Amino acid sequence: MIEAEVTVTVAPERAFAALADGWLYASWVVGASHIREVDPGWPAVGTRIHYSLGLWPLTVQDVTEVRAVDAPRMLDLEARLWPVGSARIRLDLDEVAPGVTRIRMTEHAMSGPGQLLPNAVQGLLLKPRNQESLGRLSDLIIGKSRAAT
Template sequence: MAVRHVWVNRKPERVWGVLSDAEQYQKWVVGTKETHESEGHWPEVGTALRYTIGLGPLTEHGYTIVRICEPPGRLELEASAGRLGTARIAISVKPWGEGSLITMDEHPLRGAVAQMHTAPLDVALQLRHRLMLSRLRKVVESGRSEADREAGRHV
């Protein structure tokens, strides 16, 4: 089971702003080379986002479908990586002090990744999630925080 979390110095609404912006997807999702227009209005349930994933010259086309969307705290996705199979990705965002706690939980569902679901695969997913959550934190924390803007009003 690959579950990781990260604390970000922004409110859940700011985190949700990034999660709900399809154009931000490739900035924080590891392995995504480019995203293509979504079908529907991301992240409404049933909406799909298409993308190219890969490492170096090896590429695969994939898509992600929104299965559960409860702003600003819960987003559950089913990601398909072509021949590799599909995975369930659950993202929760909870207020935590002055910021937010983001938890990511990913489990293979079907295809080759589900058949190869072993402890070494979970280690690889943990490393991927560490990088992905680090990237997500950077995107979310870019720009001034609500507290910074409030402090600027009082100066």
């Protein structure tokens, strides 16, 4: 299981609000280039974000589906990327001090060729990408927080 984390100086509710806006997904997920649709009710269990990955014109279309949610503390996703397979991605938000939230992302391959790679190799490939994604998410959360005040 690959782990990455970031700490933001906002309450968990504010941090989770960025995750709850599916239209922002391509703004922070490295590789996602275009959101085509967000199911009504996102991030309820079973709802999906329909997106494209890659650079135009070489894009792949797929979906990420909510497996479990406990707002504002946790969002558990299954991200699909044909033909690579799918991955389980869990985001845990913990208030470590008043108005300070640690966001921890864990990921592991669920299906496809990525599942055959040892965890150490998956970590070498995915940890930098996940850390960059969380850095982008942090900037987005802080920017939205400043705009709201």
